[in-house]
Amino acid sequence: MKFATWNVNSLSVRLPQVLQWLADTGTDTLVLQETKLTDDKFPHDAFAQAGYQSACFGQKTYNGVAIISREAVTDISHNIPGFDDHQARIIAATVGDVRMIGAYFPNGQAPGTDKFEYKMSWLQALERWVKEHLENHSKLILAGDFNIAPTDDDVYDPVAWKDQILCTPQERTHFQNLIALGLHDAFRLFEQPPKSWSWWDYRNLAFRKNQGLRIDHILVSDALKSTVCACSIDKQPRKNERPSDHAPVVLEF
């Protein structure tokens, strides 16, 4: 079973690349972030023709998430129950016996801003909800664009990024809180090339210079961990013309 997460930074722009990538890789289930599409504009037909069913939760201009799957997706839910949120950031669904949460974590802009406070309260609510969710779903995946670089090893220039957004101790504590619920950073279950990133700024030739951050993650529960056989970042789509600034993260189990 091949699972992946990808922040596509506009599905309207990236749809051909997503379809091509699905065909090239044979991915079974893909969660998308930053679709930037209202649900009435979601390209269900294009995915259906490629052999995938899809569920979406979007809004205009910003955010938006979706799940694309060969196998049936059931019990679809949106965002965090009990957390009043006007932004479309989470879609959860069951595929086979695995509960999958696809999430687009808030960016947070900068410490001390309203957006940072929103990120903190969103993360706190997420932890509460995932903790409950784990009680009912032993095989759980939490995947997406976390907008958190968990350690300095996930940052190309930790000195320049020290205490900057995506790298603050507060954000990293929240990442560890998720791990403490009994989740595992699948990427770190395996030997990885040094300087592995999942996002590179569009500016400054960052991709060519490999100046990036690892902020897209796949966390797996204990029950899944034993069946996971690989996890990697696929840099190939970042080399496309008009790429997303993020690369997909792939899990095999």
Add this chain to the structure above:
DNA sequence: ATGGCCATGCACCATGGA
């Protein structure tokens, strides 16, 4: 040698992303 972005909406610029 240096510096270089991209998507959206509505509008030819401002905002957000990370």
